[in-house]
Amino acid sequence: MTKKITFLGLFLLISSFLLAQNNKNWSQVSDILAVQEKAWNEGSIDAFMQGYWKNDSLKFIGKNGVVYGWQNTFDRYKKNYPDRATMGVLKFEVVSKEQMGKEVYFVVGKWHLKREEKGDVGGYFSLIFRKIKGKWYIVADHTS
Numbered sequence: 256m257t258k259k260i261t262f263l264g265l266f267l268l269i270s271s272f273l274l275a276q277n278n279k280n281w282s283q284v285s286d287i288l289a290v291q292e293k294a295w296n297e298g299s300i301d302a303f304m305q306g307y308w309k310n311d312s313l314k315f316i317g318k319n320g321v322v323y324g325w326q327n328t329f330d331r332y333k334k335n336y337p338d339r340a341t342m343g344v345l346k347f348e349v350v351s352k353e354q355m356g357k358e359v360y361f362v363v364g365k366w367h368l369k370r371e372e373k374g375d376v377g378g379y380f381s382l383i384f385r386k387i388k389g390k391w392y393i394v395a396d397h398t399s
Contacts, residue, residue, distance in 0.1 A: 284360050288362075364382075380399075
């Protein structure tokens with residue numbers, strides 16, 4: 256009986272630790288989305304891009320295909336959103352999230368740009384976040 260109670264206690268302790276770790280990881284990932292939303296709404300693509308992995312292996316998939324690399328993704332955003340009127344006001348809504356491994360998150364959501372002059376636009380996104388050197392980054396972004 257004592258062994259069963261000890262085992263149950265150990266199981267509950269480990270489960271609590273893993274749940275707390277998952278919550279911490281999700282909090283860090285969702286903070287990136289909140290910072291990106293705020294940066295975009297302040298007109299700062301530079302700050303918005305800080306959530307992306309600054310590496311040539313970053314992938315952005317959009318209606319025109321795959322863009323490889325942080326700099327190319329940054330340049331794409333600058334070209335497609337040259338001014339505040341085009342950028343509008345961004346709102347993200349997370350539809351689902353799944354921790355795929357200790358250092359990988361898969362997030363699906365909706366995005367919406369409220370634009371007074373150019374008309375509203377929106378769509379969906381799927382993001383892969385990876386924890387690299389202790390920090391979470393978007394390593395793949397499929398936005399439509």
